[in-house]
Amino acid sequence: MAVLSQPTLARLRRVSQVAFVAAFLFLLFKSEFTGSFRGAVGDVRLPWPVSLFLEADPLSALTTALSTRTLYRGLWWSLVVLVPTFFLGRFFCGWICPLGTLNHFFGSLRSEKKRGKSLIESNRYKPWQATKYYILVVVLVAAACGTAVAGIVDPIPLTVRSLGLALLPGVHYAFGSLLDVWYQSPVRWVRVGADIVQFLLQGTLVTFRQPHFRQAFILGVMFVGLLALNLRITRFWCRAICPLGALLGLASRWSFVHLVKDQARCDTCNRCLVHCQGGDDPIPGPKWKKAECHLCFNCVGDCPTGGIAFAIGSPVSLSTTVEVPQAQRRKLITGAVAGAALVPLLRSTTGLKVEADSRLIRPPGALDEPHFLERCIRCGECMKVCPNNALHPTFMEGGLEAIWSPVLVPRVGYCEPSCVLCGQACPTGAIWEITVAQKLGKPSGMQTAGETPAPLAAGPLAARPLAARPLAAGPPAARPLAAGPSGTGAPPVQTANPIKIGTAFYDQGRCLPWAMATDCIVCEEWCPTSPKAIYLVTTDITDAESNSKSVRRPYVDPKRCIGCGACEYACPVKDRPAVYVTSVGETRSKTNQFILPAAPKR
Numbered sequence: 189m190a191v192l193s194q195p196t197l198a199r200l201r202r203v204s205q206v207a208f209v210a211a212f213l214f215l216l217f218k219s220e221f222t223g224s225f226r227g228a229v230g231d232v233r234l235p236w237p238v239s240l241f242l243e244a245d246p247l248s249a250l251t252t253a254l255s256t257r258t259l260y261r262g263l264w265w266s267l268v269v270l271v272p273t274f275f276l277g278r279f280f281c282g283w284i285c286p287l288g289t290l291n292h293f294f295g296s297l298r299s300e301k302k303r304g305k306s307l308i309e310s311n312r313y314k315p316w317q318a319t320k321y322y323i324l325v326v327v328l329v330a331a332a333c334g335t336a337v338a339g340i341v342d343p344i345p346l347t348v349r350s351l352g353l354a355l356l357p358g359v360h361y362a363f364g365s366l367l368d369v370w371y372q373s374p375v376r377w378v379r380v381g382a383d384i385v386q387f388l389l390q391g392t393l394v395t396f397r398q399p400h401f402r403q404a405f406i407l408g409v410m411f412v413g414l415l416a417l418n419l420r421i422t423r424f425w426c427r428a429i430c431p432l433g434a435l436l437g438l439a440s441r442w443s444f445v446h447l448v449k450d451q452a453r454c455d456t457c458n459r460c461l462v463h464c465q466g467g468d469d470p471i472p473g474p475k476w477k478k479a480e481c482h483l484c485f486n487c488v489g490d491c492p493t494g495g496i497a498f499a500i501g502s503p504v505s506l507s508t509t510v511e512v513p514q515a516q517r518r519k520l521i522t523g524a525v526a527g528a529a530l531v532p533l534l535r536s537t538t539g540l541k542v543e544a545d546s547r548l549i550r551p552p553g554a555l556d557e558p559h560f561l562e563r564c565i566r567c568g569e570c571m572k573v574c575p576n577n578a579l580h581p582t583f584m585e586g587g588l589e590a591i592w593s594p595v596l597v598p599r600v601g602y603c604e605p606s607c608v609l610c611g612q613a614c615p616t617g618a619i620w621e622i623t624v625a626q627k628l629g630k631p632s633g634m635q636t637a638g639e640t641p642a643p644l645a646a647g648p649l650a651a652r653p654l655a656a657r658p659l660a661a662g663p664p665a666a667r668p669l670a671a672g673p674s675g676t677g678a679p680p681v682q683t684a685n686p687i688k689i690g691t692a693f694y695d696q697g698r699c700l701p702w703a704m705a706t707d708c709i710v711c712e713e714w715c716p717t718s719p720k721a722i723y724l725v726t727t728d729i730t731d732a733e734s735n736s737k738s739v740r741r742p743y744v745d746p747k748r749c750i751g752c753g754a755c756e757y758a759c760p761v762k763d764r765p766a767v768y769v770t771s772v773g774e775t776r777s778k779t780n781q782f783i784l785p786a787a788p789k790r
């Protein structure tokens with residue numbers, strides 16, 4: 189049996205934690221598009237793999253695999269975490285997980301008064317630590333029944349969502365306000381200081397654009413509360429709640445890393461319990477709970493007598509170790525029943541039916557709603573990456589089951605026609621990765637030279653190919669074959685309609701030309717389609733002073749409208765816009781369509 193050098197490992201673990209948190213924050217900062225779509229050749233792409241941590245999350249991979257019976261391409265990265273866990277144990281929790289590291293850090297801020305007996309006692313194993321296994325069973329069974337609600341409690345999506353949508357925008361706001369004050373200072377060196385701070389923090393804590401998201405306050409408070417719990421109980425989240433920790437704890441059952449206890453050398457000073465992160469009873473005497481250990485190596489570093497040591501390679505004595513999680517079978521069965529009951533309960537809640545809210549406008553490329561909910565882990569990457577701040581977490585627009593999934597809020601931002609970034613950032617394929625040509629319904633042959641179409645069904649075991657998805661469902665049907673680019677000799681290329689995420693409507697009681705005989709063509713000017721979906725009809729009217737005049741009244745052509753929301757965004761009627769978008773007519777749905785009356789036969 190090889191005994192591991194414990195102080196070296198504890199130092200390495202600290203380095204690893206800092207490095208992975210830095211990498212996590214770096215990718216989070218880079219989940220933002222700061223360039224321009226104007227003059228871009230080909231599709232604008234994110235230069236960094238911003239979803240890497242989400243793709244390497246075994247719980248996201250397992251739950252979406254259970255709910256969809258497929259594994260979306262990037263989620264194969266999760267094997268990089270899962271497979272070594274079978275041999276090494278929960279190294280991810282102690283060495284890599286960004287939320288684990290934050291919990292570790294905040295746990296180390298506990299009051300000195302707690303040190304001593306009470307701290308040691310609170311750091312012993314507690315039966316409530318088994319709660320996470322019951323939560324794991326609930327979310328896995330719910331996933332098998334067709335919903336990815338696991339993302340709500342999965343630590344990686346939770347951290348991306350909370351930091352990206354709530355805390356970082358708050359920090360941006362604080363720095364922005366501070367810099368504004370400094371820039372207005374009459375003292376020159378204060379203004380120079382502001383320049384230096386801006387230069388150093390640009391692109392990280394200071395951004396060009398101040399993002400803001402709906403639900404940010406709730407998400408932020410919940411996350412801060414979660415971190416604050418560490419001041420009472422070290423790593424409370426990791427020990428009691430985290431379903432990913434539970435999954436890795438189960439996998440660590442077969443690990444070769446063991447804690448070896450030497451009762452004879454132990455003088456019961458209890459120091460090994462003081463900094464234990466997992467609450468797994470490393471002290472000689474009680475059995476070590478293998479599935480709870482985060483491999484932080486604090487215990488062995490703190491032991492003054494060498495009474496405990498980690499070793500690798502040989503079987504461990506069952507008299508000193510509990511190898512399996514301490515969960516009760518009765519409660520596991522209850523969790524399974526709860527998970528199975530969750531989906532029908534969520535979907536039967538009165539008034540929370542899918543498509544119940546006309547403002548549930550999903551991003552372009554989003555799968556039809558049932559398939560979308562099978563995949564969306566509520567990570568918020570799509571919302572963070574949206575250059576127009578158009579995507580926000582839902583609250584009840586899609587029902588309780590869809591909470592914190594993305595919805596387009598056109599009054600805050602519209603969907604940029606040349607942008608397909610949300611599909612690139614989505615780690616699970618809930619938003620399919622489309623090209624701009626596909627989004628706009630251009631023939632693929634019209635792409636410029638060197639432009640590579642996005643791999644729609646790329647990667648091993650990619651989810652359903654485009655043709656099998658309901659992306660192009662509903663009327664109007666795809667256009668007929670068109671001629672290829674002229675003069676190229678290329679064969680005809682299939683053209684499709686643009687991807688439509690909704691349809692604009694006028695509130696004629698509020699629209700200036702309709703209700704107040706006042707000319708206004710803002711919406712028509714903003715409409716990005718070609719030809720424009722908004723057209724103007726000159727109408728002779730009589731105004732309040734009985735003068736005859738002509739106004740141009742806007743109309744929407746629903747066949748051209750893609751539901752981007754630019755008209756609603758730009759409408760000058762401020763409080764409630766006179767033109768607004770609803771989800772009807774969205775390409776992804778077969779049922780949420782207009783029933784247009786058939787043309788009268790002549």
Ligand code: SF4
Nearest residue numbers: 574603604607608610
């Ligand atoms: S919603 Fe539109 S603008 Fe926003 S990221 Fe998606 S494609 Fe881009």
Ligand code: SF4
Nearest residue numbers: 564565567568570614
């Ligand atoms: S749709 Fe958005 S929130 Fe849902 S998994 Fe994809 S990127 Fe994350």
Ligand code: SF4
Nearest residue numbers: 715749750752753755
């Ligand atoms: S009418 Fe409005 S929603 Fe429709 S394409 Fe034009 S700007 Fe976009």
